[in-house]
Every structure is written in structure tokens, then in C-alpha cells.
Amino acid sequence: MRLKKLAFATLLGTALISGCSLDGDDGERGPAGPQGEQGPAGELGGRAIDLTILHMNDHHSHIESDSFDFDVSSLGLSAQNDAGETPAEISVNYGGFPMLVSLFNTLSNQSSNVIKLHAGDAVTGTLFYTLFKGVADAAVMNQICFDAFALGNHEFDDGDSGLAYFLDVLNSTACQTPALAANVSPAPTSAINSGYIQPYTLVKREGETIGIIGIDIAGKTKNSSQPDDGTEFLDEATTAQQYIDELTAMGVNKIILLTHYQYQSDLALAAQLSGVDVIVGGDSHSLLGGDGFDALGFNPVGDYPTQVSNKDGDPVCVVQAWEYAHLMGKLDVSFDEDGVVTSCAGQPYMPISNQFAYSYSDSETRPLDSGDNYLLTQALTAYPELVMTLPDATTQALVDDFAAETEVLKQTVIGSVSDDLCLERFPGQGRSSLCDVSATSAMGSDISNIVAKAFMTVTPTADIGIQNGGGVRVDVAAGDFTIADAYTLLPFSNTLVTLEMSGQQIVDVLEDALSNALDNGGSTGSYPYASGLRYAVDASAAKGSRISNIEVNPRVAGSWSTLDLAATYTVVTNDFIASGQDGYDAFGPIYDAGNFVDTFTEYAQGFVSFMERLSDDGAALGKLPASEYSTQSYIGRDGCDHSSGSCSGY
Numbered sequence: 165m166r167l168k169k170l171a172f173a174t175l176l177g178t179a180l181i182s183g184c185s186l187d188g189d190d191g192e193r194g195p196a197g198p199q200g201e202q203g204p205a206g207e208l209g210g211r212a213i214d215l216t217i218l219h220m221n222d223h224h225s226h227i228e229s230d231s232f233d234f235d236v237s238s239l240g241l242s243a244q245n246d247a248g249e250t251p252a253e254i255s256v257n258y259g260g261f262p263m264l265v266s267l268f269n270t271l272s273n274q275s276s277n278v279i280k281l282h283a284g285d286a287v288t289g290t291l292f293y294t295l296f297k298g299v300a301d302a303a304v305m306n307q308i309c310f311d312a313f314a315l316g317n318h319e320f321d322d323g324d325s326g327l328a329y330f331l332d333v334l335n336s337t338a339c340q341t342p343a344l345a346a347n348v349s350p351a352p353t354s355a356i357n358s359g360y361i362q363p364y365t366l367v368k369r370e371g372e373t374i375g376i377i378g379i380d381i382a383g384k385t386k387n388s389s390q391p392d393d394g395t396e397f398l399d400e401a402t403t404a405q406q407y408i409d410e411l412t413a414m415g416v417n418k419i420i421l422l423t424h425y426q427y428q429s430d431l432a433l434a435a436q437l438s439g440v441d442v443i444v445g446g447d448s449h450s451l452l453g454g455d456g457f458d459a460l461g462f463n464p465v466g467d468y469p470t471q472v473s474n475k476d477g478d479p480v481c482v483v484q485a486w487e488y489a490h491l492m493g494k495l496d497v498s499f500d501e502d503g504v505v506t507s508c509a510g511q512p513y514m515p516i517s518n519q520f521a522y523s524y525s526d527s528e529t530r531p532l533d534s535g536d537n538y539l540l541t542q543a544l545t546a547y548p549e550l551v552m553t554l555p556d557a558t559t560q561a562l563v564d565d566f567a568a569e570t571e572v573l574k575q576t577v578i579g580s581v582s583d584d585l586c587l588e589r590f591p592g593q594g595r596s597s598l599c600d601v602s603a604t605s606a607m608g609s610d611i612s613n614i615v616a617k618a619f620m621t622v623t624p625t626a627d628i629g630i631q632n633g634g635g636v637r638v639d640v641a642a643g644d645f646t647i648a649d650a651y652t653l654l655p656f657s658n659t660l661v662t663l664e665m666s667g668q669q670i671v672d673v674l675e676d677a678l679s680n681a682l683d684n685g686g687s688t689g690s691y692p693y694a695s696g697l698r699y700a701v702d703a704s705a706a707k708g709s710r711i712s713n714i715e716v717n718p719r720v721a722g723s724w725s726t727l728d729l730a731a732t733y734t735v736v737t738n739d740f741i742a743s744g745q746d747g748y749d750a751f752g753p754i755y756d757a758g759n760f761v762d763t764f765t766e767y768a769q770g771f772v773s774f775m776e777r778l779s780d781d782g783a784a785l786g787k788l789p790a791s792e793y794s795t796q797s798y799i800g801r802d803g804c805d806h807s808s809g810s811c812s813g814y
Contacts, residue, residue, distance in 0.1 A: 210417065210501050213372045216275035217420070217495040218268055219485055220282055221446030224289030224318065224764050226488035227304050227563055229260030229517070232460070239543055241536045246525040254520050254532070254540060259490035261304035262555030262563055263515035267492050268308045269556070271513075275496075277369040280308060282341075283446030283484070284316025284380065284424035287330060289659075289764050291647070292566060294772055295573045297322065298330030300566045306337045307559045312365050314378040315345040316424035316446060317385035318764065324392040328355035344378020344422055347403035351394025363407050372418065372499075375411040379404055379423040381447055388625055388763070400425055401436045408439040417503025420444060427452075427466065427484050434472045434480040441474075441505050442481045442497055449487040449762070453512050456547040469495055469508050481508035487764075490514060491549075515553035516544060574648040579775040582786035585610040585640040589633040589688040590681070590703070590814035591798040591806055598639035605806045607793040609693060611653070612636045614788060617695035618774035619660055619736050620719060623763060626662055626736035627718035628670070628696040632677065632746050634689015635738060635767075645785065647772055654768040658738040663751065663760045667729040671711060672750035674699065679707045680747020682801065688814075690747040694794035696720050697727070702799040703814070713796070720792060738767050 233253040244250055272278045282305065287293050292300045305313075313334070319327050331343050346363035350356045364377040382397035391397070400423075408419055420442040423430055427450035430443045451457060452468035469481040485493035495510040520540055521529040532540065544550050586599035588609035594601040604610075612633050620629030638653055665673075673692070680686035682703055700713040714727040737751070742760060744752025754760065765773075778785055797807055804811035 210415075210503075211370075211372055212498070212500050212506075213277060213370055213418070215277045215279060215369060215374065215418075215497045215499070216271075217442065217444060217483075217493075217497065218271055218275075218278060218280045219444045219483065219493045219495070220264070220489065220491075221424070221444075221485055222283070222285040222316070222449050222487045222764070223261075223301070223489040224285055224487070225287055225293035225301055226259075226290055227261045227292055227300055228567065229257045229263065230488065230490060231255045231257050234460075234540070234544065236540060236543070239536075239539045241532070241539060243522050243530070243532055243536050245523060251522045254522055256520065256544065257517040258514050258550075259488065260555075260563070261307065261489055262560040263517070263553040264489055264492055265304070265307045265556040265559040266553050267513060267515045267551065270553075271492075271494055275494075279312075279367060279369070279374065279376075279420075280310045281376070281420075281422055281444050282308075282310045282313045283422055283444055284314040285318045285446060285764070286313070286316070288318045288321045289488075289766060289769070291570055291574070291651075291769065294647070294769050295570055295576075296566065297326065299333050300562075302330060302333040302336070303562050303566075304559055305334060305341070306339045307556065307562070309339040310341045311367055312376045312378065312422055313341050313343050314422040314424050314446070315343060315348060315361065315380045317381055317389045320385055320389040320391040320395075323355075323390050324350060324395055325355040328360055331356070331360050344376065345380045346377050346407050347382060347398040347400055348380055349396040349398060351392050351396075354392050354395050363403075364411065366411075366416065373416050375408075375416040375419045377404060377407045377411070377419065377421050379421055379425055381425045381429075384447075384761070388623075388761070390624075400429075401433055404433065404440070405437050408437060412439050418499050419503075423447075426450075427470075427482070430482050430484075431470065431472055434474050434482060436475060438475045440480055441478070441499070441503065442495070442508070443483070444493075444495070445482065445484045448484070449764075450484045451486040451512075452484055452493075453549060456549040457512075460547065460549075468493065468512050469510055471508060479505040479508070481505060483510065485512055512549060513551050514549050516550050517555075518552040574646065574651070576647050577644045578647055578650075578772060579645045579779040580784040581640055581642050581645050582784040583610075584642050585614065585785070585787065587611055587636065587639040589691045591701075591795060592800060592811055592814040593688060596639055598641060602809070605809070605811060606798060607790070608691070608795045608798070609633060609636065610787050611638075611640050612693040613695065613793050614785070615654070615771065616693050616794065617720070617788065617792070618771050619738075619767065620695045621777070622765075622770045622773045623660060623662060623736040625734050625761075626696075627733045628694060628716065628735045630670075630673065630692060630694045630697070630735055630737045630741075632689055632738075632741050632748070633691040633693055634687055634746065635740070636693075640785070645775060650771045650775065651768045654771055656738075656740070656767070658740045658767050660736055660763045660765050660767055660770050661739045661742045661755075661760045662734050662736045662763070663742060663754050664732055665735050665754060667714075667716075667727045667731050667733065669750055669754070670697070670727065670733065670735065671714060671729065673748055674711045674714075675707055676749040677741075677747050678703065678710050682710075683707060684747065686747050692794070695792070698724070698792070698794050698796050700797045701795055703801045704799055704803045724791075736763075
């Protein structure tokens with residue numbers, strides 16, 4: 165199972181970049197719109213102007229730094245580990261709000277006419293949201309003090325009231341960041357119905373008025389998040405044009421769309437609209453940039469900026485800034501007096517630490533000496549995308565406080581377990597430390613089936629859940645269940661994704677997973693568990709004939725019926741196997757073609773949400789009915805029918 169390495173330690177070292185806060189002059193807001201009160205328009209201009217837009221998106225409650233491995237094999241480092249070997253890779257800390265705040269502040273000081281934007285999905289995705297419900301995110305966002313924030317689909321994950329709570333905290337300081345969502349019409353009873361969101365905001369730079377319109381992704385928010393009944397999500401293009409026309413009629417001729425609508429959709433949207441100049445987007449987590457990111461292994465999907473034409477034939481600059489507080493985009497845009505873009509250029513910047521350590525032994529890391537540190541610094545800064553940055557001290561203290569509180573809150577009891585829940589991979593393998601092998605010989609793992617059901621339950625669009633046995637790590641004993649228990653059960657930083665699949669493709673996935681262990685010498689952790697899907701397994705048969713009697717019951721909300729090979733089902737799984745890893749080959753082409761939706765919810769957090777729902781309903785976690793176990797019968801590799809109770813292996 166892939167581990168996305170997160171660096172939680174305080175960043176060290178001397179700053180090569182630092183700076184103080186510069187918020188720029190705040191603009192005035194436009195006339196009243198249906199979603200909130202705005203101020204008077206202010207003086208409108210018609211002069212040429214250069215703007216610098218600093219932006220981010222989709223940080224998903226990732227407020228700490230991450231790390232990547234950098235190849236140092238050609239640098240000739242003097243460092244050696246306890247075996248006398250020179251390290252081939254060095255871990256480099258990057259991103260996170262402490263460094264991002266410094267970078268925003270520094271580039272604000274170095275530029276004129278700065279506008280700072282966040283394109284949505286600030287919340288949900290890590291334990292920082294699970295425990296603090298947006299308080300941590302708002303605190304670090306207010307260290308940047310954005311000129312505007314567009315609502316994303318995940319802002320509605322805890323309903324309209326959850327969004328209201330987050331926005332209350334976000335606007336509890338002097339920043340008062342406008343929350344923009346022109347195409348969101350709250351229900352009359354919604355907690356955000358009055359004063360929380362607005363269609364656009366106006367800012368002034370050098371006497372010129374710039375309009376910023378917010379657009380949320382309508383279908384995805386409605387279908388995959390939890391907005392209140394009656395809160396409506398209007399067509400993105402129609403709504404955007406409506407407010408562009410409104411601003412144009414007011415004399416505003418420099419218009420930015422701040423969208424949570426996906427990169428490819430933004431490109432298509434630009435061509436449909438008259439009067440749009442810049443689109444700063446989010447949702448698709450698209451990394452844009454050049455050769456540097458490619459060489460570092462980050463795989464950009466387009467140019468930064470991407471320049472297209474609007475319906476009028478005028479240039480539109482489209483940008484996005486990847487994900488998880490990993491980087492900040494810097495877009496420089498020049499307008500003529502008519503508000504037409506004459507040039508746009510820029511660079512996404514990834515802030516990195518300038519202090520490095522290497523693995524000396526299994527239990528010890530050591531800092532590089534000054535000579536090795538210099539060599540590595542020179543190698544890293546050869547990439548224009550990488551900027552060595554000192555963490556902002558105030559923001560670092562905030563993050564450290566939240567991290568320390570998180571460690572305490574992990575011990576919070578979130579539910580109870582009524583039965584010992586046995587761990588297993590292949591039925592009868594005997595991996596459980598809590599249960600005798602006889603308990604798992606016929607139908608396999610209790611807890612792995614439950615994990616698959618949990619993921620299906622917390623994913624509203626999913627018909628079926630599929631989970632690899634190796635992704636579930638421990639038995640669960642009867643008694644209290646804590647947040648820490650969930651992260652011990654599911655320790656990897658995978659996220660939940662959904663894929664649209666035919667019945668035949670689902671069969672192919674199951675057969676591939678079994679073959680990985682039985683034919684290819686792969687891990688037994690590839691054994692498939694499912695919810696809303698059940699089948700008979702014959703491990704003694706040839707590939708293609710091992711899975712039979714396949715039945716489906718979408719969301720386990722009706723009756724079981726034979727899987728329709730030609731029908732389409734929505735499958736939720738973790739992004740590791742969704743990408744074709746661990747022998748789940750048939751997932752790969754679907755994933756590689758982009759035919760999936762990433763919920764960006766870490767799967768341990770998904771299980772926490774499942775447990776909380778059970779507790780809210782006054783229920784304990786217990787064994788599933790036998791009818792819901794995905795493996796209904798199992799014949800081992802030796803041909804022994806495990807339902808007989810006499811088999812000794814798997």
C-alpha cells in the first residue's frame with residue numbers, strides 16, 4: 165500500500181525567504197445580490213493596469229508540510245549511514261501553511277496591485293477537520309487574509325450549518341474574507357441564507373475596479389456533498405455570464421472568475437463567456453507548470469498560465485494551484501484601458517525548507533553537514549519552481565498548537581464495538597491475532613467487509629464499495645473505539661475515489677486481485693472485500709473462472725440480484741488500488757483515463773465519519789449479517805471447501 169509521506173515536524177533552518185504581511189488596499193463590494201449585502205460600487209476606472217494574483221485552492225485541511233524524496237546520487241555527498249553507504253535520496257519538506265504564509269507575504273511585498281485568492285475546498289480531508297470543523301483551516305487562512313474565497317463542494321460536507329460555522333470563524337478577524345458563490349441559492353431555512361455568501365466582490369487597485377465572481381461546481385456539490393434540501397446550485401456558465409453582464413453594465417471591465425469547477429471545465433467555460441479575462445480555478449487539483457515539475461516527478465497537466473480565448477476572441481488566462489497547500493500560484497496580468505488582457509505570465513512556487521536530514525539508521529536521522537547542505541541547496545534551487553522559505557513564526561505556532569491538541573483528541577471515544585471483529589486476508593489464512601482461524605475460514609475478514617461498507621455508506625453516490633484486504637491492518641476488539649483506533653486500522657494516507665464501471669469490469673477487477681496473489685506471487689493483501697457485492701470464490705480454478713454467483717445490492721438498500729455485466733455501477737474504493745496497484749489491474753485504465761472522482765477524503769477519516777453516524781443513531785459496531793459478507797463461499801487452492809470446517813490452509 166502506498167504511503168503518502170507527511171512531514172509533521174517543525175521546519176528548521178535559516179530563511180532564504182521571509183517577509184511581513186501586506187494585505188493590499190481592500191476594495192469595495194458591489195450592489196446587493198441575492199446571496200448577501202454588498203457595499204456601493206465605488207469609482208470605476210478605464211486605465212491600463214498590471215495585476216499580480218497570488219492564489220491557492222483545495223488545501224483540504226492539509227495545514228502541515230509534506231515531503232518528497234529528491235535524488236542525490238549524483239551530488240557526491242559525504243554523508244554515510246551506519247552501514248557506510250551514501251544516501252541515494254533525501255527527504256525535502258515542502259508546502260504547508262507556515263511556509264505558504266511567508267511566501268504570500270514576501271511576494272506581496274515584492275509586487276504591486278496584489279490580489280490574493282482561494283478557489284475553494286478549504287475543508288475536509290484530514291484529522292484537522294474531523295476534530296476542529298474548520299477552525300484550524302480558518303485560523304491559518306486568516307494569516308494570509310484572502311481578498312476572496314470561492315465555495316467548493318466540500319464546504320457543504322457538513323450541511324449548510326457546517327458551512328456557516330466555518331465562515332463565522334473565517335470572518336471572526338479583521339480579514340472579513342468574502343465567500344463567493346454566484347450560482348448557489350440557499351434554501352429559505354438555510355443557515356447561510358442571509359449575509360454569508362455573495363455572488364461577487366469588487367476590489368480596487370490603483371483606482372481601477374476589478375470584479376471577482378465566484379462559481380461552484382453544481383452537480384458534484386449537489387450529488388456528492390451534503391447541502392441542505394432546498395439549497396439550489398445553478399448552471400455555471402449561465403450564472404457566470406449573468407454576473408459578468410451585471411458588472412459590465414456597471415462599468416467594470418476587468419473581470420476574474422474564481423471557480424471551483426475543474427481545469428478542463430474552466431477552459432471550456434472561457435470559450436462560452438463574453439467579458440471574462442481571468443479564471444482562477446480549483447476542484448480538479450491540477451498541477452500546471454513546466455519542465456521543472458516534470459523532472460521532479462510531479463507530472464503537470466498543462467501550462468501555467470494556460471491562455472485561451474473567450475467568446476469575444478479576447479485572451480483569457482486560466483490558472484490553478486494543485487492541492488493540499490503544496491504551492492502558491494503567481495499570475496501577472498496586464499490589462500489595457502478597455503479591460504482586455506494584453507499579457508499574462510507567471511509561475512507556481514513550491515516553498516521548501518533549507519535544512520535537510522538523512523536516515524542514518526532505522527531509528528535515527530542526522531542533519532547534513534554544511535558542505536552537503538550547500539550541494540543539495542544548489543541542486544534544488546536550480547529548479548525555478550522551488551523556493552527556500554522560512555516558516556512564518558505565528559502560523560507555525562498555530563499549527564503546532566493544533567497538532568498537539570490533535571494528539572490528545574485522538575484518544576476521544578467515538579463509538580463502541582459490540583463484537584470482536586476478526587482480521588483476515590484470504591479466508592483461512594490465519595492472520596488474526598484476536599480470533600482463531602476457524603472464525604475466518606469460511607467467509608474471511610469481519611472488519612474488512614465492514615470497512616468496505618463504511619466507505620460505501622459515507623459516499624452518497626456509491627453503489628458498491630471495494631477494499632483490498634491488505635489495506636486493513638488490525639483486528640478490532642469489542643469495547644470503546646477511538647479516533648486513534650481508526651487511524652491504526654487504516655494507517656495509510658489514501659483517499660476515497662469513485663469510478664463508473666460496468667458489471668464486467670467489476671468481475672475483471674475481482675479476478676485480477678485474486679490472480680495477483682495466486683498466480684503472480686503478489687501480496688495476499690490483494691484479496692478483495694466488498695459491500696453491496698457478494699460472490700463465490702474458487703481459488704483452485706484458473707483465472708477468469710474463480711469468481712462466480714456474483715450478486716449485487718446497491719448500497720445494501722434492497723434485494724440481491726445477479727450482477728448485470730452490461731450495466732453501469734458506481735464503485736468507491738481507495739485511490740491506491742483504484743490506480744491499478746496491488747494487482748487491481750482492471751481499475752487502472754479507468755483511472756488513467758480520468759474517469760474517476762476523488763472525494764479527497766482520507767479513508768481513515770471516512771471510517772471515523774461512519775463510526776460517528778452509528779453513534780448518532782445509538783448503534784454499536786458489530787459483525788455484519790452473513791448475507792452481507794462479500795465472500796459467500798470459498799474453495800481453497802487445494803480444492804478444499806472451507807464451508808466444511810475441515811480445511812487447513814487457504
